[in-house]
Amino acid sequence: MSALARRPKGPAPRLVTKALPSAEASAAEAARYRDTSKPHPAATSDALAATVLAHLITGPVLYGGIGWLLDRWLGTSFLVIVGVVGGMVLSLYVIWLRYGTSQAPHPDSVSTSLDGAQPHNEENQ
Template sequence: MSALRKRTERPDPRIVTKRATPAGDAHRWSTDTEGPSPTAQADALGATVLAYLITGPLLFGGIGWLLDRAFDTTFLVAFGVVLGMGLSLYTIWLRYGTSQAPTPDGRDASRAGAEPHNEENP
């Protein structure tokens, strides 16, 4: 008899990001309309901003490096990194720092403060 047959079947572990409900609620995952916890939303927002800050300089620095190789120059990498960082900061300011953020569903955009909106927080 092999060692694998001696193991008992266990269910896969679940990752829980919502507030726990009483144990008697059998339909808590199908009827719960509450979104992710505020901690998960803040983590997603921070990860998105960090991704913008890393991706911009890498992408435009890479384009500058390719242009340096094509034109036999040495300044386009630095120019691309600075341009990429500037565009990343501008994108972050537009999405999360303006007082009137655009609304994808067409609601009134003249509210006092902007709500974060991205792929994680519709």
């Protein structure tokens, strides 16, 4: 039995699509991508993702390596695991401090005040 024969009889299904943006919203979106003074939003998010991934990989590898060296030097066998877990915890803490709090340093700020920076994601712009 073919797929066409199994299709129920009746009106064709209605295709639901997203509403078209207004002219102002469309112009603002186009201007956002034409501005060459700032990096493209996709490049910014890709750089952020690469930085977070680098933190998540580097912490456990670095501290796991330190734990392995200490294991060989001290003749133990548990410091590798402690190093890997500790490296992951420290990596997550650094990511949380840098990107998850409003106290994160803002890259555009030049002042040395201790005020918290505004979260800088696309939703707040």
